[in-house]
Amino acid sequence: MSKEKEVTIYDLASELNISVATVSRALKDDPVVSKKTKKKIFDLAEKMGYRTNVFARNLRKGETRTIGFMVHELNSNFITSVLSGVEKVATEAGYDIIIAHSSESYIKEAANARNLFDKRVDGLLASLSFDTKDTKHFDPFITKGVPVIFFDRVEKIKDTTMVVIDNYKCGYEATKHLIDQGCKKILHVTSNLNRNVYADRYRGYRDALSDNGIGLDEKLVIVNDLSEKAGIASANAMMKLKPLPDGAFITNDFVAAAFIKTLKERGIAVPDDVAVVGFNNDAIGHLIEPSLSTVNYPGNEMGEIAARTLISHLKGETSIHQINTVIINAGLIIRKSSLKTKTG
Amino acid sequence: MSKEKEVTIYDLASELNISVATVSRALKDDPVVSKKTKKKIFDLAEKMGYRTNVFARNLRKGETRTIGFMVHELNSNFITSVLSGVEKVATEAGYDIIIAHSSESYIKEAANARNLFDKRVDGLLASLSFDTKDTKHFDPFITKGVPVIFFDRVEKIKDTTMVVIDNYKCGYEATKHLIDQGCKKILHVTSNLNRNVYADRYRGYRDALSDNGIGLDEKLVIVNDLSEKAGIASANAMMKLKPLPDGAFITNDFVAAAFIKTLKERGIAVPDDVAVVGFNNDAIGHLIEPSLSTVNYPGNEMGEIAARTLISHLKGETSIHQINTVIINAGLIIRKSSLKTKTG
DNA sequence: ATGAAAGCGCTAACAA
């Protein structure tokens, strides 16, 4: 609206009767400029309300100081803690974040990738959506040498780093814990098994069973989305099984909460009839009853580490080409929903 | 890294032996360019992998197609639904979002404002932090004619639009509902009363009481932050009051959940000893026991409307100078935590 | 330690 002219380095230069080159150098604290001139320039800049024009700089330098953040949704606790971690690190380092979410759609994810590529982000942090199988849409980044780091839901691509937890181990631990509690028939409620996170947890579940002499029963594996509805449906589906399972490993706390609530409404005792372990360590876990045993998945840390790794690469301090995978600590938190008080 | 030259409109122009002006016009679908030339240009652009250079355009046009999103935190369900709504609308309209969070600090909020101003966002969406009293840091935006829209936690500034719910009415309704349930001594757990949202709800609470012949007792008003700890502390504080309150209006579902849990652990029955109404309609509300009566606060919608209003202003379709305040529908949702089964 | 000047890629006023 208002037509106030922006102050440029030319204004500063002519005001002080020096060249723009000197002003430009002074402004980025180039040691070659004398202390005196620098001071004059800084003072005047302050006084005239000078603000560097980011576009001119970017145009000239060909870097954007922006990183892309691609996720499936923004509505989960986990993802927003990741974002919060990323935002913190990025801001400190002077990077902006452009966010794009795909609503779990491959088409949208590809469109977002294209958009972020066009926006020339300096780097990309991404967690894949459900139905993303091929990763062609990341090729332009790889080809052009724009660093890509996957987190949580990942896919191994050449020249790409992943930040993950050991989902296999966590799945194994959760299942083993239920077995230790005396469970013999353990339900597994999870999501799209094409995605590494769910596939790995499933493998952990399966191996824990077989290592303990329990056969795998495909009917006990329920694949669904991560909604409240899914939790209710899974509980209802379970009620139809004879004999009733005595344990459940559910790969999402929110789903687990709905699951438990439904069971309780239908007269099933948790943990005594069915012991339950969730996944993520959402705040909801200790507010429901019984408090939810779960796997701690530190989103904030994951975000910080992913961002730090990316930015450190961008600054040339370390290279992500040396780093294949970063594994973040995660592990079982035992609360009441899985602790049987009487032995089956 | 890789030194592949980017394709520019000059490349396209010289390849086709036409001028850059024509290419530029064609690319933005200017009707003045003939269909034929347009087609040639689009095809070649596709073939050569042309991507428009956003910085050159921004530098030239002086607009950034970016909007700033300033909030206190990213860790609440409510805020992330707002963000999700904003992101949706903004993406559709071709705008990017830069996010900045202040961790409830005025200092950081001011720094963020400065940063977003320097980044030359085309517009700003903001929700204030706790200890923000003056709003000087928004002056540069106002002066320069950059539109600012406040949502949720707002402050009236000239030339600024607010998107809010009727917090007074909601506070009144929630309290009245408790009174209708027979409550005579109603606790109010809330947060910083300098912020409009809490102040207005508090006024609603107060007026509902006095309209129904109940005196205001300052000891029944607990001001705290919005943490789980706050919920526990409030419950414990309440336990010391003699006689015990028989109702509680808590301005945050998360806090209410922790509050209820603590009461139950200490042998107080909800709703029969103490009826509880929360605020926000977080998903947690129907997963806890008893399910939580609350005030529906539709974050997604608020985000969409705020973003739509801003963008429509930026496009010159409508002006925010005509709009002072947008009030979003919100209202009581009655579940079990507030429904007394026996009459006191 | 400082200056002159080219050019990053695009848009738009003006001309044809």
Place this chain on the structure above:
DNA sequence: TTGTTAGCGCTTTCAT
């Protein structure tokens, strides 16, 4: 309908 050209504000090479 198309072309020419002057900048937008900055960084950087080459000179001084």
